[in-house]
Amino acid sequence: MRSVLVSCVLLCILAWCDFEIGYGQMTYNVLDHGAVGDGHRDDSEAFLKAWNASCLDKGTPRLVIPGEKTYLLQPTNFSGPCQSSSIHVEISGKLLAPSPDAWKECVDLWLTFSEVTNLTVSGSGEINGQGSLWWNKYDLLNYVNNYKVQCERPKALRFYRCDSLQLSGLTLADSPRTHISIQYCNYANVSYLQIRAPEDSPNTDGIDISMSSNVNIHDCNIGTGDDCIAVNNGTFIIDIKNIACGPGHGISIGSLGKNGDHNTVENIHVKNCSFNSTMNGARIKTFQGGSGYARRISFEEITLTTAGHPIIIDQYYCPEHDCENSTSSVQVSDVTFSGFHGTSKNEQAITLNCSQSVNCVNIVMNNINITSAVASEEVRASCSYVNGTSYATVPQVPCLSSKA
Numbered sequence: 001m002r003s004v005l006v007s008c009v010l011l012c013i014l015a016w017c018d019f020e021i022g023y024g025q026m027t028y029n030v031l032d033h034g035a036v037g038d039g040h041r042d043d044s045e046a047f048l049k050a051w052n053a054s055c056l057d058k059g060t061p062r063l064v065i066p067g068e069k070t071y072l073l074q075p076t077n078f079s080g081p082c083q084s085s086s087i088h089v090e091i092s093g094k095l096l097a098p099s100p101d102a103w104k105e106c107v108d109l110w111l112t113f114s115e116v117t118n119l120t121v122s123g124s125g126e127i128n129g130q131g132s133l134w135w136n137k138y139d140l141l142n143y144v145n146n147y148k149v150q151c152e153r154p155k156a157l158r159f160y161r162c163d164s165l166q167l168s169g170l171t172l173a174d175s176p177r178t179h180i181s182i183q184y185c186n187y188a189n190v191s192y193l194q195i196r197a198p199e200d201s202p203n204t205d206g207i208d209i210s211m212s213s214n215v216n217i218h219d220c221n222i223g224t225g226d227d228c229i230a231v232n233n234g235t236f237i238i239d240i241k242n243i244a245c246g247p248g249h250g251i252s253i254g255s256l257g258k259n260g261d262h263n264t265v266e267n268i269h270v271k272n273c274s275f276n277s278t279m280n281g282a283r284i285k286t287f288q289g290g291s292g293y294a295r296r297i298s299f300e301e302i303t304l305t306t307a308g309h310p311i312i313i314d315q316y317y318c319p320e321h322d323c324e325n326s327t328s329s330v331q332v333s334d335v336t337f338s339g340f341h342g343t344s345k346n347e348q349a350i351t352l353n354c355s356q357s358v359n360c361v362n363i364v365m366n367n368i369n370i371t372s373a374v375a376s377e378e379v380r381a382s383c384s385y386v387n388g389t390s391y392a393t394v395p396q397v398p399c400l401s402s403k404a
Contacts, residue, residue: 028050081117091127121166131153168191172195209230269298340369345373
């Protein structure tokens with residue numbers, strides 16, 4: 001009798017465990033929802049079916065995209081809020097954007113995750129935007145619903161209002177425009193990504209962040225035709241570490257203040273990063289005519305290998321070369337550049353080009369040693385309307401107070 005009772009109890013425990021495991025960790029495979037994965041047929045509907053099933057699961061579901069297959073996807077929005085407490089999207093295969101003339105509608109985003117809390121997107125797969133088909137077609141004409149429309153180059157992957165986001169392991173390649181956009185997200189961890197696009201590919205930023213806070217980006221290898229990482233308006237408490245950047249335009253704060261906008265950026269910390277054959281290194285860029293602030297920013301322990309403009313603050317940023325003069329500007333203050341070592345491919349290694357009406361305040365240079373990539377040449381620094389100090393800085397910055 002006792003053995004029968006024990007057996008019954010064990011069976012009940014096992015049944016309860018099976019229920020909990022099954023309920024909590026359901027797996028949704030896109031192949032089971034109709035995906036083909038041949039790189040030619042549209043798998044968007046199958047992906048959305050698998051996503052919607054995951055989103056309705058009240059446990060902790062896992063959405064699986066198997067490897068060794070290529071999935072062609074039209075612009076797709078994986079939207080919440082979801083009933084699940086968390087969702088894990090595991091990408092092992094290759095996601096492929098349509099060619100420009102095959103888009104069903106003109107939109108500026110390809111893949112979006114929106115309003116999903118506790119989202120994890122990871123895996124060894126690739127997200128490929130087929131950007132080379134777009135880069136030489138700024139005025140691409142496409143036909144949608146029998147009307148001729150002008151299509152802008154889309155961004156590849158956007159996370160919008162996704163708090164407590166985890167993004168890791170993936171390769172992103174050849175986005176038509178920005179590879180990853182993080183907007184209105186609080187608490188995000190981005191790590192171990194490979195982001196690649198040719199040096200001459202236009203506006204192919206690696207990671208753009210805006211209106212977000214408490215974002216940690218680390219251990220990524222980024223080479224693109226624009227900023228490796230750009231920190232934009234409404235962003236604060238951002239930690240960027242162990243980033244290998246190159247080619248690209250460096251790691252940038254901004255641009256800020258375009259079209260007279262009031263922009264704010266605060267508490268941005270970049271550490272243990274390298275710039276290899278980049279157009280810029282550590283950069284802060286603001287337009288004339290804007291307002292707001294960029295403050296409490298640090299770039300520390302930076303390695304330079306033939307980097308152009310290793311350190312640059314430009315309050316007269318104007319890529320179109322048609323900006324009007326203005327007395328207003330975004331205030332740049334409390335910025336530290338520390339532990340820069342390596343070579344510059346330009347004669348001018350340090351540029352602090354600040355506004356006469358809104359000076360740069362409390363700019364600190366500490367332990368800087370930048371030399372020319374050409375053995376027989378020297379580098380120099382230039383600055384205007386800057387208040388601050390320098391310690392052990394080569395080249396010497398003339399408008400900063402030098403301290404022993």
